[in-house]
Amino acid sequence: MTVHFSFSGFGPFGEHSINASWVAVQELKKLGLGNEVDLHVYEVPVEYQTVQTLVPSLWKQYHPQLVVHVGLSGMATTVTLEKCGHNHGYKGLDNCSFCPGSQCCVEGGPDCIDSVIDMDSVCKRVAASGLGVAVSVSKDAGRYLCDFTYYTSLYLSHGRSAFIHVPPLGKPYTGEDLGRALQAIVREMLDIQEQSEAKINCQHAH
Numbered sequence: 001m002t003v004h005f006s007f008s009g010f011g012p013f014g015e016h017s018i019n020a021s022w023v024a025v026q027e028l029k030k031l032g033l034g035n036e037v038d039l040h041v042y043e044v045p046v047e048y049q050t051v052q053t054l055v056p057s058l059w060k061q062y063h064p065q066l067v068v069h070v071g072l073s074g075m076a077t078t079v080t081l082e083k084c085g086h087n088h089g090y091k092g093l094d095n096c097s098f099c100p101g102s103q104c105c106v107e108g109g110p111d112c113i114d115s116v117i118d119m120d121s122v123c124k125r126v127a128a129s130g131l132g133v134a135v136s137v138s139k140d141a142g143r144y145l146c147d148f149t150y151y152t153s154l155y156l157s158h159g160r161s162a163f164i165h166v167p168p169l170g171k172p173y174t175g176e177d178l179g180r181a182l183q184a185i186v187r188e189m190l191d192i193q194e195q196s197e198a199k200i201n202c203q204h205a206h
Contacts, residue, residue, distance in 0.1 A: 006039075006040045006041075006042070006058045006062055006064045006066075006067045006068070007025050007028065007029075007039060007040070007041045007042070007067075007068050007069075007070065007182075008025070008041070008042045008043070008044045008054075008055075008058075008067070008068075008069045008070065008149070009021035009022035009023070009024060009025035009026070009041070009042075009043055009044065009070045009071075010022060010043070010044050010045075010046055010070075010071050010072060010145065010146070011043050011044065011045050011046060012046075013046040013094075013095055013145075015074075016072060016074070016168065018169065019072050020072045020166050020167065020168050020169045020175070020178060021070040021071045021072045021165075021166055022043050022070075023169060023175040023178065024070055024166050024175060024178035024179055024181075024182055025041050025043075025070050025182070026041065026175075026179075027175050027176055027178060027179020027180075027182070028041075028179045028182040028183055028186075029041050030179065031179055031180065031183045032183075033183065033186060033187065033190070037190075040058070040062055040064070042054065042058070044069075044145075044149065045095060046094050046095045046145050047094045047095055047096050047098070047145075048090070048094050048098060048099060048100055048145065048148060049096075049098065051145065051148060051149050051152060052152065055067075055149060055152045055153050055156065056152075056156055059153075059156050059157060065160070065190075065193070066117075066160055066161065066162060066186075066189065066190070066193065067153050067157060067160070067161045067162075068161070068162045068163075068164065068182075068186060068189070069146070069149050069150055069153060069161065069162070069163045069164070070163075070164045070165075070166060070182065071141075071145070071146035071149070071163065071164075071165050071166070072165070072166060072167075072168065073142065073146075073165040073166070073167065074167075074168060076165050076166065076167040077134070077167055077171065077172070078133075078134040078135060078136040078167070079133055079134065079135050079136075079164060079165070079166055079167075079173075079178065079181045079182075079185070080135075080136050080137070080138045080164065080165040080166075081119040081122055081123055081135065081136070081137050081138070081162070081163075081164055081185070082115075082119070082138050082139075082140075082141040082146075082147075082150060082162075082163040082164070082165060083114060083115060083119045083137060083138065083139050084112050084113060084114045084115065084139055084141075084150075084154075085105075085112070085113050085141060085147055085148075085150035085151030085152075085153070085154045085155075085161075085163070086111065086112050086140075086141070086143060086147055086151055087104050087105050087106060087109050087110065087111050087112065087113075087151055088103060088104045088111060089103060089104075089143040090103045090104065090105070090143055090144070090147075090148055091103055091143075092143070092144045094145060105148055105151040105152050105155065106151070106152070106155050109151075109155055113151060113154040113155060113159060114154075114159060115154060115159055115160075115161060115162055115163075116158075116159040116160055116193070116196070117162050117189050117192060117193065118192055119137050119162075120137055121188075121192055122185060122188045122189055122192060123135050123136065123137050125188045126181075126184050126185055126188055129184060131180065131181060131184050132177070133173060133177055133178070133180065133181040135181065135185065138165070141163055141165070146163065146165065149163070150163040162189060164182065164185060166178050166181075
């Protein structure tokens, strides 16, 4: 059975003419996740309105087991697993000088949505694997396009989404390093998700 995964990285914005998130996603595509995993990758413009149409189309087209969004944080020095997305507080202008008039993702939606993936467990597993890339966990994806995309995806998928922030290229990791880190992280996410679903199925069988 083929498992569908969708990945998105962001395009250029501000001072970042090369976005490390898209480089990392392209490196992951080269590495792959095994023959039974079909990877679909997308470069997402740093635009609120595009996100509002693209993210639903990913779910509708592929019905993926998980959508993983990757974004760049200029302040990050580690690969950072985001636990949740936030609905309100979007005041920063995008590449089209636009921000939502409501300053929120989904009017009437909950303030915060958590991923079904246990990011603390993923972080511990990857840290113990000797990958050579530092991984950490965060509860604040920044109230800009990264957070906006994550919340939108979590809302549509009932939590079956993940968001990973990467540092700028060379600070301190190469694109290849980031690709290897994404591969290791997503393998752990897949393993944890499969274990969780197996437990649920077992409980339903009794």
